[in-house]
Amino acid sequence: MRLARNLGVVAAGLMVAATITAVPATAGPSFHTEIDPSSVKESIEYLVKTYGVSEQEALRRLELQNDAAKLEEMLKRDASGEYAGMWLDQEGGGKLVVAMTKPSAAQRHVVTMPDRANVKIRTVKNSLSALRSAHDRISKQVGAGPDAVYLPAVSETENRVVVWERAWLKEKKAGVATESQATERAFDAEPGMVSTRTLPKPTPYAVDWGFCHPLYCTNYGPMRGGLRLDMRRDNGTVGGCTSGFNLRTTGGAFPGVPWVLTAGHCMATKTNNVPTQHNGEPVVNQHGIEKNAYPYDYAAVRYVDAAAANKWLESQTNRNVVLKYCRNGGTDSNADTPCGPQATSQNQEITKVTPLAEIKAGMIVCASGSGSSAVNYPDSVDSGAGAGYLVGTRCGRVLSTDVGINTDVCARAGDSGGPLFSQVDKAALGILNGSQQARSGACQMGELNNYSPISTILEDLSARQASGGSVFNVITTPQG
Structure with a gap:
């Protein structure tokens, strides 16, 4: 509970002295969608390890998370005067809690859900x-x-x-x-x-001292969230962050231009204009359209030239992906590093952006980062992440949202700018800003890391280019 208080959040179960209404077990046409377990493997393993549930129970929870978005759409349409929001209570058994000023207004939709026994309706004051x-x-x-x-x-x-x-x-x-x-x-x-x-102001993760991404993306493309980006400082040292998502502008001054999104604090104070690299290869400019004031912590940067854009993105047919690099074992093999016995590298498709207003507490989410330690990767310059912290994809849950997204997904120095996404609906959610903790090394219990929402970033980017007429969007199709 101490962590929740630090976030200014009251635990859902203790929040209000309000009525919880059970849903009657009557059936009807269902809007339920089954999920292929292989498409959410890491999310399932996170739930299995964290809550001690079976894989079948973990899949049930993820399918309920998916159905919740459809239920919300219906309630906003048919009961907008009574609907008051929803969240997932993972610690309380994977329940979906639906807040209503008038519980009966939700019943006709909830009763059609196969998993209605795990949906609870809470009576509240304000719609x-x-x-x-x-x-x-x-x-x-x-x-x-x-x-x-x-x-x-x-x-x-x-x-x-x-x-x-x-x-x-x-x-x-x-x-x-x-x-x-x-x-x-x-x-x-x-x-x-x-x-x-x-x-609480998140402390931006220190821009690390590494030279190239420990995953060594030597095939040069596609550009993906989760790849290492190295920036040369004015004093000659090299610092790095992680790429977030691929963007493209439409109309105006930048029609059809591709961009790479990362954290704004990664570019701060640099004036030498040396191109940002990956694995020694110049990829994008040192500066772009930037802001560094959480939750507005972003940098949209263009490729160094048309040849680099073609090499890293335009010649590729899977432009809407983030890197899913999984490994198990080692000093930080805990619940949020849920992968197979050996390191694997796969792509996670991104097909949509979920606005901050639709990101719910308790959602299961994943993130990819490139923070690293020379102890674990001797052929890589130390990122400042600390010995025992391994690069790759981690999963966890949304603790709360305020003006940003607060999660218990483990992250360290060098991960800044990395993507936060949902495997359940293949949605882009945010990019890593930092933390209110001072941790290094292997992941521990009680992680707290803060992400700048993608919807906030896109709105601000487009607003700043309003005079030029360009609109920024995450690439959400293979040839986008």
């Missing part, structure tokens, strides 16, 4: 539409955006709007008093619905 309206009003009042001190977010597990204060921006920004007054007025206008908290 999601009311919370969203309050969120939008407060956003206008405080001037919410990349440079604002105050950023409101809907907390579905708490049934309220939380106004998060980025205290570290106060001293840099004029007009904070006006924003604070606007926040106070919001409390008066929305009694009992709004609270304010200080957003």
